[in-house]
Amino acid sequence: MTLVKQRSDYTFKYNKTLDRHGWLRLTPAYSVKLVEELVRKTKMERLNDVFILDPFSGTATTGLVAAQTGFSAHLYDINPFLVWLGNAKCASYSQETIDELWESAYRIVADYKLALNDENWEPGIHKIERWWSAHTLRILKAIRRAIVDELGEPELNNANGLVWIAFCRLVIETSAAAFNHVSLSFQDKTQVFAAQTIDIFFLDILNTVLGAAKTPVMGDAHVYQADSRFLPSSGVYYTHVITSPPYPNRISYIRELRPYMYWTKFLQEAREAGELDWEAIGGTWGIATSRLKGWQPERSDLPSEVFDVCKMIEKSENKNSLLMSRYVHKYFHDMHQHFAVLRDRLAVGAQLRYVVGNSTFYGIRVDTEKLLSLSLAQLGYENISQRIVRKRNSKKELFEYCVSATWQ
Ligand SMILES: C[S@@+](CC[C@H](N)C(=O)[O-])C[C@H]1O[C@@H](n2cnc3c(N)ncnc32)[C@H](O)[C@@H]1O
Incomplete structure (x- = not known):
């Protein structure tokens, strides 16, 4: 068996000292090195044929790498601060x-x-x-x-x-x-x-x-505010999706971004943070957690394996088992919804790369990479595979994976 390493070069740590990528830190940002590898692997020969989409932009790592490589990219994020930051990072300045x-x-x-x-x-x-x-x-x-x-x-x-x-x-x-x-x-x-x-x-x-x-970017990358569960049409059919969506691990981006968001007036009061996190996939800050209790799924066509793992979490007899089971259910429900609408935005032959992490709830492992792959298969995507990118934690069996698929 090959040993899987923690690879800090595949995390946000690698980005800290890198030109524009190091401007502001966000822990869940993925590594520039990994994105560069993924962008380089884009198979189209002519730059003009490639149009990259990142539906979960965060700090716009994908957009900046794409633009620095000369590609065009559209990015989306639910958080207006990240939309503002991403556009500032991807722009050219005289x-x-x-x-x-x-x-x-x-x-x-x-x-x-x-x-x-x-x-x-x-x-x-x-x-x-x-x-x-x-x-x-x-x-x-x-x-x-x-x-x-x-x-x-x-x-x-x-x-x-x-x-x-x-x-x-x-x-x-x-x-x-x-x-x-x-x-x-x-x-x-x-x-x-x-x-x-x-x-x-x-x-x-x-x-x-x-x-x-000072260094101009060659390509053209723009970040828009939108909910990727209902991706708006931009008139473009994307040839590549390179992204790292939230993981089902209860990490709240709002929590970490709060100081920036308050000082720049993107947030004025605590209630707004909870409201915004309720719109975020896997959001768990303030009101977002209590709202889960009354949440009703809109679709029932999820892979049966999602329901199996949710049942196991619910039966684990912990104080918050039911709540966590709902949390996991909603996460996979929302990602399934995203994959469903994404189909209308893709060019034939589009390649998808989703960097995701697994997680555990009360000792029950949630194999995000497998469950998302099953969602993709159910929705008609093809050539689905997963590879480990790195080990995330030295004690627990937590890994980061790259899930790949194509749309024919
Ligand atoms: C793991 S982070 C992405 C990090 C990014 N790859 C980077 O390098 O900074 C996931 C992002 O998805 C965004 N997000 C969560 N739910 C969303 C939704 N429904 N629609 C659009 N963006 C969403 C979050 O605001 C967060 O910025």
């Missing part, structure tokens, strides 16, 4: 725009000091004192105010996004959030940073962001 942003940045760093003692807007983040010391928070609020005065609030497809991305990085790097686990946790203490230190941080981050933005 030298003139970058020079203007530098001038703005110097004005912002000078001007915010005049606003330090004003009553500046504060994001409605729950227990904000766990994230930033009062001193650091005062500085961040004044910087935010100076950015708004200079460039306005973040706007879709506006170059001011580059400065806002740098501000998001600043916000996270001065916070007590620790990212040494699969999702975020908190360090014991918030740090107090002097204004000069924050200035250096901010200009340093801007240097990274604006430096990477």
Whole structure:
């Protein structure tokens, strides 16, 4: 038996230092290296024949690799912050725009000091004192105010996004959030940073962001806000789908994105986060979990193996067995719905690559790769196969797989 390795080069860790890919971190982002391999394998010979789709864009890794390779791509995500971020990452910027942003940045760093003692807007983040010391928070609020005065609030497809991305990085790097686990946790203490230190941080981050933005991207990639269970028609028939959808593992993207989303006003209050996560496949934040209790499936044509595993989870006699069984049912239900509508958006011969992970609930293994493959087969996809990409966890039998299929 061959030993399957953990391969951190196939995770978001590989992306951290890579030009635009490293701008903002999202743990469930997949590795640029893996996407590059998948994009390179696209079989069409002429660039113009390839049109890539990523229905679960996240931080737009697929779009950026595709565009940097010269391909065209459409991406979709349910989360408006990620749509904004993805478009900023995939755009080309002129030298003139970058020079203007530098001038703005110097004005912002000078001007915010005049606003330090004003009553500046504060994001409605729950227990904000766990994230930033009062001193650091005062500085961040004044910087935010100076950015708004200079460039306005973040706007879709506006170059001011580059400065806002740098501000998001600043916000996270001065916070007590620790990212040494699969999702975020908190360090014991918030740090107090002097204004000069924050200035250096901010200009340093801007240097990274604006430096990477200088290199134009050859291809054309755009991110749209949509629910991939009901993919809208764009008039394009996609030749390749390269994506990593959510896994059935109760990880909430909203949880990790909250600081960015509050500071950029994509989120204003806690209730909105739960509402958004209810629309997300596998969403599990706040109201999204309690709504599961009343959830009714719209389709019953799922593979019988999905119902088998849900029954096993339900019978496992744990406090939340019924809820978790519903969670798993809804996850595969929503992915089945996505695969069903996807058929109308594909070119004949389209190739699909879905990077997914398995999971366990109360010791019962949910073989995501097999269950999704059965869904694909039931819906008429062909040449379905799965291969292991990497081992995800040293203790448990958790792996990441690439599920492949074609549409004829
Ligand atoms: C695993 S992440 C994708 C990570 C991405 N490959 C990257 O490199 O950053 C899954 C994404 O699917 C999005 N998503 C979840 N449900 C969705 C839905 N119904 N429609 C569209 N996007 C959805 C989430 O917001 C999240 O960004």
